[in-house]
Amino acid sequence: MPNKTFFWFFLPTGLAMILFIGLPIISTGIQSFYAQHDQVVKEVKKCDPFGCTVSIVVDQEKTSKIREEKPLGKFNGFGTYVDRNHLAIEEIGKFWNETNSFGEFVDQVTNLPFYKALIFTLTYCLFVTPNVLLLGFIIALSLNAVTRRIRGPLIFGTILPMIVTPLVGSLVLFWMIDAEGIIGANLQMLMDDPYLSLKSSKTLTWITIIIYGIWHHSPFAFVVFYAALQTVPQEPIEAAIIDGASRWQRVRHIVLPHIYPVVTFVALISLMDNFRVFEPIIGFSAEGSAQSLSWLIYDNLVNEEVILFGSAAATSMMTIVGIAILLAPVLIRTWKEFRTAR
Amino acid sequence: MEYGLDKRSNALKIFNTTFIIVWLLVACFPFIWTFWGSFKVRADFFSRADWWYAITAFNTLLETGGKFTTDAYSQAWTEGEFWKASRNTVIVTFFVVTISLFLGTLGAYALSRSTRNYAFWILIAALIFRAMPHITLVSGYLFPFFQLQIWGILPTTIVVLVAINQPFTLWLLYSFFKTVPKELDESALIDGCSYFQAFRHIIMPVMWPGVITAGLFSLMLAYNDFTVTALLLNQENHTMVPKIQSYLGTNQHEGNLMWAVSAVVSATAPLFMLVMFFQRQVISGLTAGAVKG
Numbered sequence: 001m002p003n004k005t006f007f008w009f010f011l012p013t014g015l016a017m018i019l020f021i022g023l024p025i026i027s028t029g030i031q032s033f034y035a036q037h038d039q040v041v042k043e044v045k046k047c048d049p050f051g052c053t054v055s056i057v058v059d060q061e062k063t064s065k066i067r068e069e070k071p072l073g074k075f076n077g078f079g080t081y082v083d084r085n086h087l088a089i090e091e092i093g094k095f096w097n098e099t100n101s102f103g104e105f106v107d108q109v110t111n112l113p114f115y116k117a118l119i120f121t122l123t124y125c126l127f128v129t130p131n132v133l134l135l136g137f138i139i140a141l142s143l144n145a146v147t148r149r150i151r152g153p154l155i156f157g158t159i160l161p162m163i164v165t166p167l168v169g170s171l172v173l174f175w176m177i178d179a180e181g182i183i184g185a186n187l188q189m190l191m192d193d194p195y196l197s198l199k200s201s202k203t204l205t206w207i208t209i210i211i212y213g214i215w216h217h218s219p220f221a222f223v224v225f226y227a228a229l230q231t232v233p234q235e236p237i238e239a240a241i242i243d244g245a246s247r248w249q250r251v252r253h254i255v256l257p258h259i260y261p262v263v264t265f266v267a268l269i270s271l272m273d274n275f276r277v278f279e280p281i282i283g284f285s286a287e288g289s290a291q292s293l294s295w296l297i298y299d300n301l302v303n304e305e306v307i308l309f310g311s312a313a314a315t316s317m318m319t320i321v322g323i324a325i326l327l328a329p330v331l332i333r334t335w336k337e338f339r340t341a342r
Numbered sequence: 343m344e345y346g347l348d349k350r351s352n353a354l355k356i357f358n359t360t361f362i363i364v365w366l367l368v369a370c371f372p373f374i375w376t377f378w379g380s381f382k383v384r385a386d387f388f389s390r391a392d393w394w395y396a397i398t399a400f401n402t403l404l405e406t407g408g409k410f411t412t413d414a415y416s417q418a419w420t421e422g423e424f425w426k427a428s429r430n431t432v433i434v435t436f437f438v439v440t441i442s443l444f445l446g447t448l449g450a451y452a453l454s455r456s457t458r459n460y461a462f463w464i465l466i467a468a469l470i471f472r473a474m475p476h477i478t479l480v481s482g483y484l485f486p487f488f489q490l491q492i493w494g495i496l497p498t499t500i501v502v503l504v505a506i507n508q509p510f511t512l513w514l515l516y517s518f519f520k521t522v523p524k525e526l527d528e529s530a531l532i533d534g535c536s537y538f539q540a541f542r543h544i545i546m547p548v549m550w551p552g553v554i555t556a557g558l559f560s561l562m563l564a565y566n567d568f569t570v571t572a573l574l575l576n577q578e579n580h581t582m583v584p585k586i587q588s589y590l591g592t593n594q595h596e597g598n599l600m601w602a603v604s605a606v607v608s609a610t611a612p613l614f615m616l617v618m619f620f621q622r623q624v625i626s627g628l629t630a631g632a633v634k635g
Contacts, residue, residue: 001455005537009452010464013445013508020505021471024482031485071489139365142358145350156621157366160373163617163624165566165583168606171590172372175379175603178388182375185393215368223628247354276475279568282587294477301481301573309485316478323473331466338462 025320032313035076036306039063073310080314087318088112114315117291121322123206124292125274128213132270133263135214136221141251143222144229155226162219169216170209170283174198177208202289209280209290216280217273221266228259268330275323293319373610380607381410384600415608418589418601424608426578427585430496431565431609434581437500438564439557442507446556447549449508450515451541455524465516468509476506476569483574494576502570507563511556514627518552519545555627558620565613582609 001009040062045054082089088109095108109115143154161169176183179197188196198204232255240250256263278294281287287295293315300312350358378396379387385401395401399409406413418424453461483502487493522545530540546553565582572584580588586609589602617624 001452001457001537003458006452006456006458006461009448009537009541013449013512014464016445016501016505017468017471017508020483020502021474021479021509024479025474026482027486028478028482031482072485138361142361145358146362152621154362154366155625156618157370159617159621159624160614161369163562163613164373164610165568167568167583167587168566168610171586171602171606172376175388176372176375180388180393182393182396185389219369220628223625227625227628272473276477278475278477285590294475297477297481298569298573301477301484307484309481312481316481319475319478323475327470327473331470334466 028313028316028320030313031072031309032080032317033075033077033310034073035080035310036073036308037063037066037070038074040066076310080310081318084112085311086114086314088114113291113296114318117293117296118322120206120290121275121277121292121294124210124213124277125271127210128217128274129267129270131214132217132221133267135218136266137225139218139222140225140229143226155223158222159219161215162217162223166216166279167283170212170280173208173212173215174284198284198286205284205286205289209277209284209286212280212284213274213277217270221270224262224266225259228262229255232258268327271326272323275319275326293322373614376603377607380414380600380604381412383411383413387603388599414600414604418604418608422585422589422598422601422605424582424585424601424605427580427582427605428608430575430579431581433496434500434503434571435561435564438503438507439560441500441504442511442560443553443557445504446508446511446515446560447546447553448541450512450519451545453512453516454519454522455527465513468512472509472513476567479506480569480573487574493574494579496575496579499571499574499579502574503564503567506570507560510563511560514556514559515552518549518555522548551623551626554620555623558616558623559627561616562613 040059041056042059043054044057045052081087084091091112092109095105099105099108110119139158143151175181177198178184188194198208236254237250240254276294277292278298281290281292281295297312297315300308382396382399382402383405386395386399389395402411403409453464487498492498527540527544530544568583571581586602586605589598589605
């Protein structure tokens with residue numbers, strides 16, 4: 001296709017992506033270097049029969065005037081990046097000097113909002129992704145062994161958790177797990193602990209959200225693996241059966257190598273999706289004990305008094321860096337393949 | 343994989359069946375339970391005393407005189423203004439799907455027919471864009487949108503959702519276009535068609551399965567979106583998913599939690615119907631590009 005034709009065909013979609021994906025990233029980058037204005041204060045002298053007092057009040061007029069003149073805020077450089085709510089360089093230095101043991105130091109650091117969120121996000125990715133692959137593969141194998149006639153409805157049932165939006169999916173589970181719901185109430189009875197509830201324990205909350213993640217993402221892995229299983233050639237498997245290979249050996253040495261490229265694809269996609277985990281935290285109302293990077297940004301953006309653009313943007317930029325680190329191996333590999341293909 | 347030589351032991355068969363039944367229970371029961379509970383009053387579905395009330399409908403019987411009540415639905419749809427939210431969802435979804443498909447088919451066709459290097463790099467860029475968490479993009483939008491005073495209205499959200507959706511649509515349609523033989527449009531070009539005519543009259547008619555699949559995914563994205571709609575729309579223009587969340591936040595009066603339950607059911611039911619009818623397309627879409635390696 002000539003370049004000119006290509007240009008016109010691609011223009012609309014390219015423009016949409018540049019304007020609403022490319023530019024926002026730049027806009028986020030710029031915003032992250034600014035912070036919201038401080039409030040302008042003035043001294044007010046108040047006198048009454050008992051004497052004069054000087055009090056400091058916010059000068060509403062001047063504050064709003066400054067905000068109007070420079071809506072982006074004041075230039076802050078990398079200030080937002082290193083403040084307490086983000087990388088907290090200063091605080092970490094302080095903890096390093098003040099704490100006695102390494103454990104205590106780690107404890108202090110992981111209580112800082114950014115590190116807390118980072119750790120939750122990574123833990124979530126680390127536990128959900130492999131389990132999604134595993135469960136998806138097992139479901140695909142066992143559905144594949146079922147008579148063809150009833151597979152349709154079974155597949156429909158299997159993909160339900162995936163097609164609902166994460167907020168709805170987590171709400172539906174939350175209403176059951178909650179102390180007043182069917183599972184929660186039964187667990188209380190089983191454990192003989194009337195105060196057992198999701199919100200009471202951080203570990204329980206994390207486990208619940210991770211289980212939710214596996215529940216929500218496994219169907220995707222299942223669908224892809226199931227389709228891949230249909231393309232596994234029959235001859236080597238029959239040969240293996242004749243040679244006396246056990247079922248496990250067949251899966252291990254024939255099926256798995258055949259679907260290996262698909263496994264990397266699913267792992268990559270689910271890693272990307274898990275890294276942005278955020279809606280389940282709202283669905284499970286777990287803000288108290290589990291925060292993710294995306295949730296931090298959301299929280300800044302829905303801030304009641306003044307939207308913390310700078311803070312949200314700084315977290316966003318660091319999230320993008322995280323995504324870049326996650327994607328780097330894949331991109332480098334693709335680039336190498338591309339170069340050798342030429 | 344029904345191997346002629348393969349003999350399954352009975353134990354394996356039983357294990358397999360049990361596993362599938364257990365998994366299906368895990369996958370579907372929460373939805374069935376929520377559907378069931380949406381016809382009860384709050385004191386039953388969220389029972390402090392005994393969860394068994396949700397089945398016997400003890401309080402529902404007391405409060406409404408029947409075992410099932412549709413109060414939650416009628417209140418959420420009228421008083422809770424869920425009708426407005428669902429109308430907004432319909433508008434957003436319709437335009438997102440139409441515009442996405444229009445832009446996506448043009449772009450993906452060009453990508454699939456180009457032999458240049460830049461086509462490859464565009465696809466890689468699209469993959470990177472696909473990986474961006476939506477919330478980071480939203481944090482980029484909010485400030486300029488406030489300044490331009492286009493925040494809060496439906497058209498802005500529609501354009502944003504179309505753009506966010508483009509990388510995935512491009513990849514999906516690209517892999518579908520690749521399966522249409524090049525000779526088809528080349529012969530049309532030789533006969534004197536322009537590229538656009540070849541695209542319009544020769545390629546599009548054979549592309550319907552791919553277009554339907556891509557349309558379904560755009561639809562699911564627009565319909566299910568929370569991040570963008572919750573932050574870029576004002577209260578008045580909220581679509582269904584942020585509306586459900588707003589029912590959770592306002593706990594002042596008792597009805598609200600049941601509103602959320604009935605709203606969840608109302609929002610999920612059409613989606614399930616759709617997937618039931620188009621199951622084949624959904625699955626082919628998820629696996630396009632993946633299975634070919």
